[in-house]
Amino acid sequence: MDSEPSVSFLLTMKALTSDFIQKAEFALIVLLFAGCASLVSQSPAKNNLTETASAEIKPVSDVPPAENFRQVTVVTGLENPWGMAWLPNGEILITERPGRLRIVRNGKLDPTPITGVPPVLAVSQGGLLDISLHPNFAKNRLIYLTYAHGTERANKTRVARATFDGKALKNLQVIFEVSQAKPGGQHFGSRMTWLPDNKMLVSIGDGGNPPTQLNGELIRKQAQNLKSHLGKIVRLNDDGTIPKDNPFVTNKNAEPAVWSYGHRNIQGLTFDPISQKVWSSEHGSRGGDEINQIQPGKNYGWAVVTYSQEYTGGKISSERSRAGIVDPKVIWTPSIAPSGLSVYNGDKFPQYKGDLFAGGLVSQDVRHIDVDANGNIISQRSLNIGQRVRDIRQGADGFLYVLTDEQEGQLIRLEPSKS
Numbered sequence: 001m002d003s004e005p006s007v008s009f010l011l012t013m014k015a016l017t018s019d020f021i022q023k024a025e026f027a028l029i030v031l032l033f034a035g036c037a038s039l040v041s042q043s044p045a046k047n048n049l050t051e052t053a054s055a056e057i058k059p060v061s062d063v064p065p066a067e068n069f070r071q072v073t074v075v076t077g078l079e080n081p082w083g084m085a086w087l088p089n090g091e092i093l094i095t096e097r098p099g100r101l102r103i104v105r106n107g108k109l110d111p112t113p114i115t116g117v118p119p120v121l122a123v124s125q126g127g128l129l130d131i132s133l134h135p136n137f138a139k140n141r142l143i144y145l146t147y148a149h150g151t152e153r154a155n156k157t158r159v160a161r162a163t164f165d166g167k168a169l170k171n172l173q174v175i176f177e178v179s180q181a182k183p184g185g186q187h188f189g190s191r192m193t194w195l196p197d198n199k200m201l202v203s204i205g206d207g208g209n210p211p212t213q214l215n216g217e218l219i220r221k222q223a224q225n226l227k228s229h230l231g232k233i234v235r236l237n238d239d240g241t242i243p244k245d246n247p248f249v250t251n252k253n254a255e256p257a258v259w260s261y262g263h264r265n266i267q268g269l270t271f272d273p274i275s276q277k278v279w280s281s282e283h284g285s286r287g288g289d290e291i292n293q294i295q296p297g298k299n300y301g302w303a304v305v306t307y308s309q310e311y312t313g314g315k316i317s318s319e320r321s322r323a324g325i326v327d328p329k330v331i332w333t334p335s336i337a338p339s340g341l342s343v344y345n346g347d348k349f350p351q352y353k354g355d356l357f358a359g360g361l362v363s364q365d366v367r368h369i370d371v372d373a374n375g376n377i378i379s380q381r382s383l384n385i386g387q388r389v390r391d392i393r394q395g396a397d398g399f400l401y402v403l404t405d406e407q408e409g410q411l412i413r414l415e416p417s418k419s
């Protein structure tokens with residue numbers, strides 16, 4: 001689910017979809033019974049359940065509440081904040097989508113924005129988006145930003161880096177730009193995360209919903225085109241050059257930056273240093289939002305294999321799983337419109353180490369997803385925030401922090417309710 005449809009539209013959709021899902025769940029139960037019965041009655045060689053094994057991934061529509069959190073509002077008055085990053089001294093940098101970079105010093109929002117931010121295309125979902133510090137920031141002072149650049153008719157997701165002296169960005173340098181320009185204000189991606197070898201991953205959206213076109217066909221088809229950055233995760237060196245061990249560097253029909261493909265619009269991306277796994281959260285259209293475990297060179301399906309439907313209710317694909325395409329680990333129908341995603345590894349919630357925390361724009365909550373040591377999803381719970389959740393990160397102090405996507409957005413700290 002994208003973030004721009006009106007609330008009443010979404011509520012109607014949510015009600016319709018929820019009704020649809022209850023029926024679908026009933027049908028699924030009947031089908032599973034039938035499947036089990038046929039398993040008993042047939043020899044294994046005859047049944048074809050292996051092909052459709054992913055039907056066992058049941059879309060999640062309802063989750064129990066999370067109760068172990070206390071919410072403390074730290075900062076108010078942020079305009080549509082999008083991403084955040086902690087400096088070594090505990091100060092927090094926060095992007096505002098209209099194009100400002102703010103800083104929280106000693107728990108207070110500095111009224112003066114950081115200077116030196118590049119001009120951005122602030123329209124619909126576009127603007128100043130994610131922020132990330134170089135893993136060696138303490139030595140090199142490098143900060144990375146993603147943003148929408150260009151015009152409403154022709155725009156691209158960009159990655160730029162600059163040095164930060166505590167007040168201003170200096171030596172700004174654009175280190176990556178999507179190869180094709182797209183029209184409109186939808187689907188820019190663009191979360192960043194770092195791998196242990198100091199290579200960076202950046203998510204790039206598929207370019208937009210129908211009827212948005214590129215080269216005479218729906219732009220979303222670019223997600224399956226390896227010659228395009230659209231609908232991909234790209235892997236870059238810290239200066240924007242292409243790592244020589246990227247999965248498609250020797251493929252003449254592929255962009256060498258591509259690391260994984262078949263994505264619609266990934267807005268949550270994180271690396272778990274313990275399990276060494278990369279996780280992403282991805283918007284479906286109507287229903288079919290996903291959490292995926294990302295591996296290099298793999299196809300994640302969009303838009304040929306998906307649980308999602310068109311906003312109008314029409315079919316996007318009849319296929320929900322296919323050999324050679326990676327199944328999602330979580331499917332949300334109705335959509336929660338997933339945003340930031342974090343793996344917890346701090347000491348304030350020791351029992352949640354290794355668990356995932358996902359923000360929801362439409363669901364206005366944080367999903368606490370219990371993950372076991374093997375990376376299997378066990379269960380999930382919902383922490384109601386009551387505002388559109390744009391990002392969730394673990395702070396330098398080990399607490400979890402939430403940004404809310406409102407005109408008067410907030411930074412909220414999550415603490416254990418019993419301490």
Ligand SMILES: [Ca+2]
Pocket residue numbers: 262290300301302305306326327328
């Ligand atoms: Ca998928």
